Amino acid sequence: MTKSPKFWLLSTLLLAFVLTIPIWVLASFVFQSGNDNWQHLLDTLLPEYIINSLVLMFGVAFGTLLLGVPAAWLISHYQFTGSRWLHWALLLPLAMPAYISAYTYTGLLEFEGPVQSALREVFGFGISQWFPEVRSLGGAVLLFSLVLYPYVYLLSRSAFGSSSQKALEVSRTLGAGPVKSFFQVALPMARPAIIAGVTLALMETLADFGAVQHFGVDTFTTGIYRTWSGLDDTNTAMQLSLVLLSFVGILILVERWSRQQQRYYVGDVKTDASDYVQLTGKKNVFAFAVCFLPILLGFLVPSGQLLYWSLTTAETNLNSDFFELTWNSFSLALITAVATVAVAVFLAYAKRMSNLSRVKQFVQVAHLGYAVPGTVLAIAIIIPLAWFDKTVDDFFYENYEISTGLILSGTLFALVFAYMVRFLSVALQSVESGLARIKPSMDDSARTLGASSWTIMGRIHLPLMHTSLITALILVFVEVLKELPTTLILRPFNFDTLSIKAYEMAADERLADAGLPALLIVLTSLIPVIILSKLMDKRSG
Template sequence: MLWWALAVAALVAVPIASVAVHLLAGQGGDTWSHLAETVLAGYIGNTLRLCAGVALGTVLVGTGAAWLVTMHDFPGRRLFEWALVLPLAVPAYVMAYTYTDLLQFVGPVQSWLRAATGWQAGEYWFPDVRTVGGAVLMFVCVLYPYVYLLARAAFLERAAGVLEAGRSLGLGPWSNFLRVSLPLARPAIAAGAALALMETLADYGAVSYFGVHTFTTGIYRAWFSLGDRVAASQLAATLLGFVALVLWLEYMARGRARFHNTGRRAAPVAQRLQGARAWAASLACLLPLLLGFLLPGGVLLHMALTSGDAQFGARFVELARNSFVLAALTAACAVLLAVLLAYAGRLSAHPLLRLANGTVNLGYAVPGSVIAVGVLVPLGWLDNRLAHAISAATGANPGLLLTGGIAALVYAYLVRFQAVSLRTVQASLGKVTPNMDEAARSLGQSQLGVLRRVHLPLLRGSLLTAALLVFVDVMKELPATLVMRPFNFDTLATQAYTLAADERLAEASTAALAIVAVGVLPLIMLSRQIRQGSTYCQPARS
């Protein structure tokens, strides 16, 4: 299995290497010079502002919500424990569409404001959501669950004795949080913020719709508007440098610090809040849930029921079918490859296997637009060579065999999301004791027999979880789909983006609502699994 695992890692590394080669080649021509002189500084500035705002916002909201539901008891706490992850089901570009419709001049908020006050156009100031600040708010609303999930897990895993030791030293609740719990959870918070930043760097739909020019929009423009693949590759390589910087900062945030529980694990005793403090905690948890899920979901549902897509019939079925086929095919392939990689790593501790798994995990940190460029350049070259060879041998023109269908698109999805399924399978496989392998081998089972008869039945739940996660990610993916989809092949994501870009927000609501609905069920299942598998706090009576 070693060579199969190395082959999978090599396929994942091809798009990244393809982008890097164009950067080192230094051949951007007039297009690259034009971009560098006119818009490159804007790309860098907007990207830095987005990253700074999203990092600060997600850390504050995610860590604060995790601390409240872990260490305190207040009305609605049990509901917020799992509901606070639901904004992950809403893609950032869907959030941008709904809030634009809600807050624009002819939208319900400003219309109500003018009716209530008698003001006319130009007589009052109202914030414009289609700005860098508006984009930061959208990203924070949908990405804070990354920090929330990891910070909450870190708070739950710390021994209650550590907090009790802080109290015995005279630390109050805030001092205990700032000087004990927060440093212990710092690696998890940094990892969650890094995930949020990578999603921000990968986004195309929200920033494009808001008119915020970033590297992702620049890549799309260079590829389709200017027709320069080399310039698109060099922009992609620069964006990849931003991703590497985010990963390095996350590593430096962890530093050499290592935190371990030295005593028996026990859940911290939650403090029961009463009166105004209890309702303030409920409101603090309700606000991100309201802004990130309930409000946009309600707006989408209202628009879908009152207006919706005029092509809801056969056209919508076709879009849903395309999305489901891509997502299901990618999920199945991702799970199969994850089992191969994880089981190969279990059988051998060869350094090349660790390198292979690390290469696969790197794919999730690469934006979809970068992967699309990295896939199309080598596959386009190979496609042309194959077509030329077949035409010379048979006299018939076979067309584009790889990039003319969905094969290249599924390949790009696998490069982007294979790490999601691999980490899930690895975590579950690591819980199976090696004694079971040895017992099965002593009964005459081969390595494949052990996998088929022992591990796969035990991993059934984790394999389903991995498949669901990849399925939802593919349903939401927009940049790679826009760049690589075959001619006249649309999905729910591309349909929502196209209609919204044409200012047909009500029609875009049907496809957008379908994407959100598909993502809700897996998130609820995951939240319940986390709840059942974690040690939860018991409220303390005061």
């Protein structure tokens, strides 16, 4: 039996509404008047939040451009020592969450850390007076640049790789050297992709909580959490969230605009081995240094510190509590991944089976949760769930004198729902990509043989798109494992995860004890990076 268009329309409408409940909750606070706390924030802290956020954005934009674009250009057009492995190794910092990198660099560079201690032994105590403070706005800019430049590198490399070699050759025949060809031909052609990469990096910067909180930099996410947990003021926290979302909205518009512009430069031209320029001597050393330095500072150094901490504390920390944390984290991530991919498959399938434009629009609406930072999303979900729990409890107490307590809020349901809202877009993109590669003619042939929509999906689509499904599962699994602010706010009482344990140890200045859970998160996060690097190899092959 083939489902009617009405079924797809109503089901996608219902899912889109449920998945955007946090956004409707946020929108309702637009009409709320400010209280004394809001006025206090306007007069004192809000300007600091805005200035710090803007400085972070401009600093990270410059830093990711400086690290990502030159590396992408060198990897795309030159051969030099190590270029074969550097092209995928440049993605490794994607496996290093910003808050974990913040812990490692704090441990390395603070006053009692090994770097300053070694310098004091050589130069005396006076060296620490001019040593830059790692827990600062400048330190946060450098940190985010090191862990987020792969977004710029990845999209820039794709753009440079698809740039027409003929256009570059023509520029050289007209007398333009390599530098001039880069700035006047290659860079303008790749500009939309570069802007998209920077935009993604800036959205991650604005959404971060763990790193800026550890570095003592006041931004919107720290202000929202402090207002909600410290002042117990949901109204003011939501109004701060709306200001933050206005920043995010601008970045989304920029990203969408840059994506539309990609049609002007993306082509099917592939770079052959003969097109690469072989570098020797100083140029070879320079190219290697440009590409290796971000890997060293963005992944190898913090990973080495985490490994050292893990080895020194393994005897005391590798116990039943640690295995319980691992079980909590992995089981929660797996449950969320399966549920999220299941919803993504249904939405993608509805979009394929229905010709209604409304269905496609509802599926697009379901993507919106990815734009909401974890801190904002968690508080926006607590509000309706707490209202539901209170309504049910009041009803049963008034009629039967029974207290139902917390039914949804403060449970794993709240966590899984929040993760699904936030990471559904990750799963949908992978599922839709796999589904798009299946020719519609296969569906038509199956229908002529009497197969229903569910039979077609179960026997044809799902087996053919198993790679995309596994990829979606892994991506959501890792994102849940790394997520900190959502877990911190919504976790049930006495339920800890690896990310929470690392955060609590770092907050107590027990950085070495944060090493083991943080290292496991990083090692697990390497899986999608490896998948991504293999996909890049296939495309460039």
